[in-house]
Amino acid sequence: MSWWIDGSKLTKSDGKKEWWTTVYGPGDDVPVSGIYRCLGCNREITSNAPDRFPPQNHHQHSAAQGKIRWKLNVRTNTTGE
Numbered sequence: 001m002s003w004w005i006d007g008s009k010l011t012k013s014d015g016k017k018e019w020w021t022t023v024y025g026p027g028d029d030v031p032v033s034g035i036y037r038c039l040g041c042n043r044e045i046t047s048n049a050p051d052r053f054p055p056q057n058h059h060q061h062s063a064a065q066g067k068i069r070w071k072l073n074v075r076t077n078t079t080g081e
């Protein structure tokens with residue numbers, strides 16, 4: 001889970017864009033820049049569009065944690081708009 005403090009500037013999204021609901025795998029194209037959380041282990045990464053998500057060997061999971069699956073947690077405002 002990401003941290004924030006009083007005074008952090010965050011805007012709540014309605015979450016309807018597909019980048020909020022889609023789960024991405026290693027090497028997939030990053031749709032929007034932001035902080036992504038691994039659904040298997042809760043590790044977070046920052047990834048920028050139009051890069052790709054890290055490869056499968058980015059980190060190790062137990063069998064119970066399954067495959068690496070990235071979901072957008074915080075979208076970053078890279079344009080300042």
Ligand SMILES: [Zn+2]
Pocket residue numbers: 038039040041042043059061068069
């Ligand atoms: Zn993980």
